[in-house]
Amino acid sequence: MVNDSEKVSNELPQMLGARKSELSEWYHNILLLADIVDIRYNIKGMNVWKAYGYQMMQNLKHFWDDMFKNDGIQELYFPQIIPISYCEQNPEWWAGFKEEGFKVIAGENNEIQGALRPTGEAAIYPMYALWIRTYRDLPFRAYETVSSFRYETAHTRPLIRDREITVWHEIHTVHATKEDSLNEALLHVEFYKKMWNHVALKPLIVEKPEWEVFPGAVGGIEFYYISPDGKAMENGSVNILGQAYAKKFNIKYKDKNGQDETAWQVCTGNGARLLSAVLIQHGDDKGLIVPPNIATYQAVIIPIIFEKEKEKTLESALQLKHELQKAGIRVHLDDRDETPGKKYYEWELKGVPVRIEIGPRDITNHQLVLVQRNVGKKIIVKRENIVGEVNGMLHAVQSELLAKSESDVHKLLEYADTVDEVGRVIDSAKTAKIHWCRNGKCYDTLKKIREGAEIFGSDYYEKKPGKCVVCGKDTENLAYYAKTY
Amino acid sequence: MVNDSEKVSNELPQMLGARKSELSEWYHNILLLADIVDIRYNIKGMNVWKAYGYQMMQNLKHFWDDMFKNDGIQELYFPQIIPISYCEQNPEWWAGFKEEGFKVIAGENNEIQGALRPTGEAAIYPMYALWIRTYRDLPFRAYETVSSFRYETAHTRPLIRDREITVWHEIHTVHATKEDSLNEALLHVEFYKKMWNHVALKPLIVEKPEWEVFPGAVGGIEFYYISPDGKAMENGSVNILGQAYAKKFNIKYKDKNGQDETAWQVCTGNGARLLSAVLIQHGDDKGLIVPPNIATYQAVIIPIIFEKEKEKTLESALQLKHELQKAGIRVHLDDRDETPGKKYYEWELKGVPVRIEIGPRDITNHQLVLVQRNVGKKIIVKRENIVGEVNGMLHAVQSELLAKSESDVHKLLEYADTVDEVGRVIDSAKTAKIHWCRNGKCYDTLKKIREGAEIFGSDYYEKKPGKCVVCGKDTENLAYYAKTY
Numbered sequence: 001m002v003n004d005s006e007k008v009s010n011e012l013p014q015m016l017g018a019r020k021s022e023l024s025e026w027y028h029n030i031l032l033l034a035d036i037v038d039i040r041y042n043i044k045g046m047n048v049w050k051a052y053g054y055q056m057m058q059n060l061k062h063f064w065d066d067m068f069k070n071d072g073i074q075e076l077y078f079p080q081i082i083p084i085s086y087c088e089q090n091p092e093w094w095a096g097f098k099e100e101g102f103k104v105i106a107g108e109n110n111e112i113q114g115a116l117r118p119t120g121e122a123a124i125y126p127m128y129a130l131w132i133r134t135y136r137d138l139p140f141r142a143y144e145t146v147s148s149f150r151y152e153t154a155h156t157r158p159l160i161r162d163r164e165i166t167v168w169h170e171i172h173t174v175h176a177t178k179e180d181s182l183n184e185a186l187l188h189v190e191f192y193k194k195m196w197n198h199v200a201l202k203p204l205i206v207e208k209p210e211w212e213v214f215p216g217a218v219g220g221i222e223f224y225y226i227s228p229d230g231k232a233m234e235n236g237s238v239n240i241l242g243q244a245y246a247k248k249f250n251i252k253y254k255d256k257n258g259q260d261e262t263a264w265q266v267c268t269g270n271g272a273r274l275l276s277a278v279l280i281q282h283g284d285d286k287g288l289i290v291p292p293n294i295a296t297y298q299a300v301i302i303p304i305i306f307e308k309e310k311e312k313t314l315e316s317a318l319q320l321k322h323e324l325q326k327a328g329i330r331v332h333l334d335d336r337d338e339t340p341g342k343k344y345y346e347w348e349l350k351g352v353p354v355r356i357e358i359g360p361r362d363i364t365n366h367q368l369v370l371v372q373r374n375v376g377k378k379i380i381v382k383r384e385n386i387v388g389e390v391n392g393m394l395h396a397v398q399s400e401l402l403a404k405s406e407s408d409v410h411k412l413l414e415y416a417d418t419v420d421e422v423g424r425v426i427d428s429a430k431t432a433k434i435h436w437c438r439n440g441k442c443y444d445t446l447k448k449i450r451e452g453a454e455i456f457g458s459d460y461y462e463k464k465p466g467k468c469v470v471c472g473k474d475t476e477n478l479a480y481y482a483k484t485y
Numbered sequence: 486m487v488n489d490s491e492k493v494s495n496e497l498p499q500m501l502g503a504r505k506s507e508l509s510e511w512y513h514n515i516l517l518l519a520d521i522v523d524i525r526y527n528i529k530g531m532n533v534w535k536a537y538g539y540q541m542m543q544n545l546k547h548f549w550d551d552m553f554k555n556d557g558i559q560e561l562y563f564p565q566i567i568p569i570s571y572c573e574q575n576p577e578w579w580a581g582f583k584e585e586g587f588k589v590i591a592g593e594n595n596e597i598q599g600a601l602r603p604t605g606e607a608a609i610y611p612m613y614a615l616w617i618r619t620y621r622d623l624p625f626r627a628y629e630t631v632s633s634f635r636y637e638t639a640h641t642r643p644l645i646r647d648r649e650i651t652v653w654h655e656i657h658t659v660h661a662t663k664e665d666s667l668n669e670a671l672l673h674v675e676f677y678k679k680m681w682n683h684v685a686l687k688p689l690i691v692e693k694p695e696w697e698v699f700p701g702a703v704g705g706i707e708f709y710y711i712s713p714d715g716k717a718m719e720n721g722s723v724n725i726l727g728q729a730y731a732k733k734f735n736i737k738y739k740d741k742n743g744q745d746e747t748a749w750q751v752c753t754g755n756g757a758r759l760l761s762a763v764l765i766q767h768g769d770d771k772g773l774i775v776p777p778n779i780a781t782y783q784a785v786i787i788p789i790i791f792e793k794e795k796e797k798t799l800e801s802a803l804q805l806k807h808e809l810q811k812a813g814i815r816v817h818l819d820d821r822d823e824t825p826g827k828k829y830y831e832w833e834l835k836g837v838p839v840r841i842e843i844g845p846r847d848i849t850n851h852q853l854v855l856v857q858r859n860v861g862k863k864i865i866v867k868r869e870n871i872v873g874e875v876n877g878m879l880h881a882v883q884s885e886l887l888a889k890s891e892s893d894v895h896k897l898l899e900y901a902d903t904v905d906e907v908g909r910v911i912d913s914a915k916t917a918k919i920h921w922c923r924n925g926k927c928y929d930t931l932k933k934i935r936e937g938a939e940i941f942g943s944d945y946y947e948k949k950p951g952k953c954v955v956c957g958k959d960t961e962n963l964a965y966y967a968k969t970y
Contacts, residue, residue: 040615041608042568043599048612051559051627058560074536075543079649080565080632081587083527102566102591104601106636113636114528116589116601123526127533130525142536147565151591151598164564 016349019285023229027280034288034350036279037158045156045163052350055296057167057275061145063198063294064169067191073141073171078123080146081114086122090248093121096215100151102163116149120170121267125249128174132263134254135176139184143171148271159276160233160485168271174251174263181240181264185221188238188268189460192223195236199278200291200401201225202409203235204431204480206457209443214267218242221460223270224480225277226412230429232456232482235277236270281408282374282401288351289374291401292394297332299324299390300352302343304359316363320356320386327387329394348373353397354390374400413480417469419449422481426450431482433459435466435475442470452483501834504770508714512765519773519835521764522643530641530648537835540781542652542760546630548683548779549654552676558626558656563608565631566599571607575733578606581700585636587648601634605655606752610734613659617748619739620661624669628656633756644761645718645970653756659736659748666725666749670706673723673753674945677708680721684763685776685886686710687894688720689916689965691942694928699752703727706945708755710762711897711967715914717941718970720762721755766893767859767886773836774859776886777879782817784809784875785837787828789844801848805841805871812872814879833858838882839875859885898965902954904934907966911935916967918944920951920960927955937968 016033018025031037036053049057069075081104087094097118104113117123124142132140148165156162171188175181189205196203208220214237223236245251246263255261282289292298301324303317317333324331332352334343340357347355357369366383370390374397381389416422416432425432426449436442436455446469447454463476501518503510516522521538534542554560566589572579582603589598602608609627617625633650641647656673660666674690681688693705699722708721730736731748740746767774777783786809788802802818809816817837819828825842832840842854851868855875859882866874901907901917910917911934921927921940931954932939948961 038612038615041564041612042571043564043566046564046566048564049562051561054560054562075539076536077534077539077651079526079528079531079533081528081531081649085527100591102589102598103595104587104589106585106587110588113587127523127526130523164566166562 016285016287020228020283023227023280026283027276030279030283030287030349031158039158043163045152045161047158047162047164049166052296053275056290056294057272059294059296060195060199060275061167061169064191064195065145067194068143068169068171071187071191073143073173076124076142076144077146078117078120078127078144080117082117082123083114084112086126087115089126090122090216090245092216093245093248097150100153102149102151117146118150119148119269120144120146120172121245121249124172125245125251128172129250129252132174132251132253135256135261138174138176138253138263139180140174141171141184142173143169145169157485159272159279162272166272168269170267170269173266174246175265176253176255176261176263178242178264181242181266184266185238185240185268188266189221191268192236192238192270195274196223197402198291198293199274200293200398200405201274201277201281202402202406204232204409204457205460206480207460208237208457209438209440209455211440212456214239214241216241216244216248217267218244222457224456225281226409226431226482227277227280227485228408228412230412230426230431230482231485232431232480233273233277233485234456235273236268238268239266241265241267281405283351284374287349289397289401290351290353292353292398295330295351295353297352298329298394299331299354299356300343300347301331301333301356301358302340302347303333303335304340304357304362306360309360313358313360313363317358320358320368324387324390327391329387329390354393356386356390372397416481417466419446419469422446422469423449426453426481426483431480434469434479434481435464436477436479437468437471437473437475438477439468439471439473442468445470446481449481450483453481454484455479455481456484501770501772505713505768508712508765511768512761515764515768515772515834516643524643528648530637530646532643532647532649534651537781538760541775541779542757544779544781545680545684545760546652546654549676549680550630552679553628553654553656556672556676558628558658561609561627561629562631563602563605563612563629565602567602567608568599569597571611572600574611575607575701575730577701578730578733582635585638587634587636602631603635604633604754605629605631605657606730606734609657610730610736613657614735614737617659617736617738620741620746623659623661623738623748624665625659626656626669627658628654630654642970644757644764647757651757653754655752655754658751659731660750661738661740661746661748663727663749666727666751669751670723670725670753673751674706676753677721677723677755680759681708682887683776683778684759685778685883685890686759686762686766687887687891689717689894689942690945691965692945693722693942694923694925694940696925697941699724699726701726701729701733702752703729707942709941709965710766711894711916712762712765712970713893713897715897715911715916715967716970717916717965717967718758718762719941720758721753723753724751726750726752766890768836769859772834774882774886775836775838777838777883780815780836780838782837783814783879784816784839784841785828785832786816786818786841786843787825787832788818788820789825789842789847791845794845798843798845798848802843805843805853809872809875812876814872814875839878841871841875857882901966902951904931904954907931907954908934911938911966911968916965919954919964919966920949921962921964921966922953922956922958922960923962924953924956924958927953930955931966935968938966939969940964940966941969 013029035050037047102116204224213220217239219240221238225233251263321333355371459478498514520535522532587601689709698705702724704725706723710718806818840856944963
């Protein structure tokens, strides 16, 4: 995909001008045209959220807020500047982020005040060390939603690879035993499954190769989105920290016998990247298709105006809007002075799941026209049944999008049992599913097969006897190999 | 008040240990003991929000989100780093914030990337200049909620004077005419009146002296809280920007005749400081009293456990919790293994408006005990009426807190008609209300009367014939003079 911040001038595209199959250009144009973000802010990799996109993101955030809090995870907020002294408590973590870190200076001599948070551990764990005293304080489970900052020298891409990673949540939990921490990690996997389901996306869930885990962690489970071009996008990670961080940050507790013990930890995070996968997965040649669960507007009402019946039509449209709002549907009435055709075009581009057309004839016949965005299906329904009909169509969109995502992932995965086959799968814009012995040498061999492609993880659930695609050794481990974002 | 970050050790206070009249120590201790913020984070003026305090703040934020959006103000999000080139477009603004600004460096040579936002104008207006083209784009009305950063060299005080000012909202609107912009400013004043009413606070609403307005603005209306020690705390400002910013940032529009015109602007903002006023105003010697509208928990259930009836009591308490939750009441069941006395003490300290006691005798008698935190009133109510009774008590707390705030402001203001009188009012820990001719010389004279005291504004509504307290000139202008935060 293109590096937007570098290539784009101040001229906005006037039309989508790219088919979905031209994914780079399509994604670039749709972000701007559908009012998701504006990339013309004058720092590479930092974008302005526009209202239509930001509301979707907030709807997604409300979902995770409710899910986490209902499970008893408390919401905290830590300062965005981390003292360097905190960072240096875990040199491995700091080494992993230092180079791509933003530092903050102030004062008469511009002395360094700290690092702008690349992620939260170094801000959070010194406080945990103060708060956690005895086994009674455990488990300690908290999260926050905040920005993360990375000085990306690689190409930036809005919502996918930003320098300010916005609307980022991270959960940090502390446990008395290893077992408790592993159970917590599995729970976080369940959280993410629910979140992906909520946005009608089918993830690949993988275990990271040990040398690829989060700096200082002992293991990790990651969620990946496979995009239509067969590339894999990391999109949420559950990091099993073991006792590594607890030792560095001195997170200890007294057990029932008054003995000091080192705690076990899990940290889990993701942000606006999930929305980028939602937009890429569900969109088509006409623009976005937003899953009803997070849509800014679930339905848009377009009045068909004939001049002499204008007032009556607008009044009926307004009544309709109030009725749908009252039923809890997020609905927008587009009463601008534009042609219906122009409005259809714009709201299709913005991906509103259901369009409702209302004209004089519909009013006379006590009916309405509904159009289902994802399949273009047009039906006439009775006016009196409108709430049920709209809700029915919203449910249909939501479940059809999920089914399509599942079938797309299925199509984009191809099993390969020779190294040549692996190359061929990548060349056909897919992700290769392979047997891999988990050995670093075989990993390195594969990394050379196609530029930018690598094993990004092993299936977390599926095990099956087979032979490593490189060395032929017996293994039950199924891994995924693809170009990655 | 004390400077917390400098004075406090890592030892937490174990008890409130200060009466409300010892306001500094009371405020310092209550923030920590009631789990509002933890000030032990290792950067002066940057604090960690704890869950109990952060939820209150989020409840307040939801109120302004709904209020702004329902009025058609769209929510946006701008990057937190502002390019220096944007800052320099308005030298007056930049001069006002440069010294106390945080700058951000990154890259191989630690080159400056920008300023960490002291406030949003310089991030936002260059984008407005791109978005606003013609009169059809106006009015343009948007807000965001984000942190602001100031390198305060003065004493920091949690939530009142922080280096990271958290949960800060700012509204930025653009208009075709001066009149439209003034009407918008008045609307923002109405927003803030509603917000203060929502948290049971009575503001003083003042016009700033012209030399004290926001850098580059042409006028300002500010909200002030008068604290029990008679000091005035600025708490929200509506800045009438005129065309000053539009000229610097090139925010122009084409009118109906295709003529270029410069736009008119308003910006309005406040943040967690409002919560500090809420905590200070409503608290008493026992701790906080949180207005029901924003309380993390509106009611807490304390089961009175006798060992042999433990199970039955806890079961009834849980049923009660579910019933109240279903009725939309934010309720917490404290089923910890502690004495009721200890729990009463803790939840009084945390300021939960209503306490519900339930023991075996209450269950037998189909009754419950309710205690109203702000007045300590204890009543026995029928179990079957509990939802209505709790809601009734919550309404009582909310309106009694507001009435008390109104009466406190009334008591804390004293009219003075000589300079000597003004000094005496300040010495008696009150705010002086005076006639003032609006002249800078008289302002300066008064500034010397008591150290740290000044005219902070003129009453925005009340006008009355009188004579300037300094020069004796006729004036209808009523001003306020106090020590300020």
